[in-house]
Amino acid sequence: MSKNLVLYFSVYGTAKLTAEEIAKQTGADLVEIEPVIPYDSDRNHYNALARYAKKEHDEDMRPEIKNVISIENYDNIFIGYPSYKKVL
Numbered sequence: 001m002s003k004n005l006v007l008y009f010s011v012y013g014t015a016k017l018t019a020e021e022i023a024k025q026t027g028a029d030l031v032e033i034e035p036v037i038p039y040d041s042d043r044n045h046y047n048a049l050a051r052y053a054k055k056e057h058d059e060d061m062r063p064e065i066k067n068v069i070s071i072e073n074y075d076n077i078f079i080g081y082p083s084y085k086k087v088l
């Protein structure tokens with residue numbers, strides 16, 4: 001049987017819920033990608049967060065993550081994160 005991994009990053013919880021459902025349906029291990037410096041999850045600050053996310057994207061920044069994640073023993077890896085669509 002193939003071994004599945006669901007890796008996800010989520011600020012407001014949408015990707016987390018989706019990741020949990022995919023893990024449930026596929027029998028996958030579930031691992032959260034946790035940044036060392038957490039993102040502000042207050043929705044009132046969304047515009048500032050989106051501006052910062054655009055800067056990270058444009059400058060190809062690679063924020064440090066807390067956990068070491070080994071992917072070599074998996075056949076299938078699902079990756080979920082907040083979608084990036086150019087709005088700013």
Ligand SMILES: Cc1cc2nc3c(=O)[nH]c(=O)nc-3n(C[C@H](O)[C@H](O)[C@H](O)COP(=O)(O)O)c2cc1C
Nearest residue numbers: 010011012013014015016050053082083084085087
């Ligand atoms: C860091 C971050 C950046 C985002 N950037 C965009 C964007 O550029 N364009 C867009 O349409 N939505 C953007 N969103 C909105 C997300 O797609 C939407 O809020 C999604 O539900 C976030 O996933 P989450 O609930 O798992 O954090 C962004 C959300 C986050 C957290």
